[in-house]
Amino acid sequence: MMNTMTTETTVAIAVPLESEFVEHIRAVDPSVTVLYQPELLPPERFPADHTGDPDFQRSPEQDERYWAMLNKAQVLYGFPNESPAGLARIARENPHLQWIQAMAAGAGGTVKVSGLDTDTLQKFKVTTSAGVHALPLAEFAALGILNGFKRSGELAKDQAAKVWPELRTPTRLVNGSSLVVTGLGEIGLETARIARALGMRVSGTKRTIEAIDGIVEVAGNDGLPGLLASADAVVNTLPGTPYTEKLFNRAIFAAMKPGTVFVNVGRGTVVDEAALLEALDNGQISYACLDVFAVEPLPQDSLLWNHPQVMVSPHTSALSVAENRLISERFCSNLRTFLDGGELTHLVDPVYFY
Known part of the structure; x- marks a missing residue:
């Protein structure tokens, strides 16, 4: 210019x-x-x-x-x-x-x-x-992954009820697990950097498919289901565009293995929220950490507010x-x-x- x-x-x-x-x-x-x-x-x-x-x-x-x-x-x-x-x-x-x-x-x-x-x-x-905003968003994504793997929501619920369970439940190891990042731009790459520091194997999607140092596999959106089949966690960083609207639909959630942790720091319109709720209820998604929503502020009647496996953040994860x-x-x-x-x-x- x-x-x-x-x-x-x-x-x-x-x-x-x-x-x-x-x-x-x-x-x-x-x-x-x-x-x-x-x-x-x-x-x-x-x-x-x-x-x-x-x-x-x-x-x-x-x-x-x-x-x-x-x-x-x-x-x-x-x-x-x-x-x-x-x-x-x-x-x-x-x-x-x-x-x-x-x-x-x-x-x-x-x-x-x-x-x-x-x-x-x-x-x-x-x-x-x-x-x-790459670093604060990536840190928030790491928080979401760790929350899901370490059952922080259940711990908070037990603490609020002053419950000390007789049967102690093991947590999952982040180290050695697999992460898929949709959108390997600046935010996605910063998320991948932090995830790799935690010992995760990272794959992801990009509009231009090319090898990226430290990323196991790069695919386009057409290749997303293949990446998800082995993912333990998924972080979306994609913006809201006509090409990404409801990318995470029933078919995409079904392509994930049961128990996947899902984090969204991109835009809410990328996710079909009805399909996400179904995936949470049927066990495909074990935990969802959401900073963005299709409608903001999140409507009072949204089922996401009170879902026991969902963390709602009011689109503030980028702020520092x-x-x-x-x-x-x-x-x-x-x-x-x-x-x-x-x-x-x-x-x-x-x-x-x-």
Whole structure:
């Protein structure tokens, strides 16, 4: 991507961000002007709270200032108001816009929901924070695997009831077991690294089938049932796209051997939740650790809430206190590339939203 602004590039901070990280952005190059008005941004309730306090409201005068600031910039740090509607508005109003850095790893979903047509989306780039969340997601996946193998749910239930069972139940060894990771991208590879450190044999899927160091076997989605036949645990890291929707259906769960541990840190739409519940009830899945769901927040009437073999996490496994620092570092690196006329990394595909 070529930066057509030869003398000055203006970056506007559209979402809450600590001033120290704003200064890091300013330090990338003397030609960069950073517009940052923290009084126009909702205060963070916790580290890396990109939407900020929902009770925050700008006055009409502040809202006018906020949009005027964004419309001066060629580059935005964050979607306006961190929403699809904000993205749609800035795309209509800012003729200078060249690039937006999104806070989410799966920002393609927001781009799709914005309703912008392909021609409009071709006018500027959107980059995601994919990879920034790889380590916390991989650590959460390891937690899910260990929970399933070590029966932590049953232990918690017995503790709550003050039960000391007469018959002690053995747990399963993670070391020497087999893991399948669907989606050997940055998150999947980080998950594989941690799993191998625990002594697991790792196979997985990738759109481009190629040998990967440390991975026993790589297959496409068509080869997934074959991989699952010998898996003790499965971790999904795939994003939500038309090609992954309900990939984990009845047939895929049936291809797993009884007692498989299932972890989902990708997107909820990749899993047919009715089929998952059946697999839990018939023993194909012994334990499911779920951070994402087809509908979020998870509906109150979902059977997943109270299932004894399910851990429900409210789509928080990617969050860490280091997130703002990591995203800003990623942005600074990409900003240097942008200024030098290079190709930005982690671009959202404007057609497939991946």
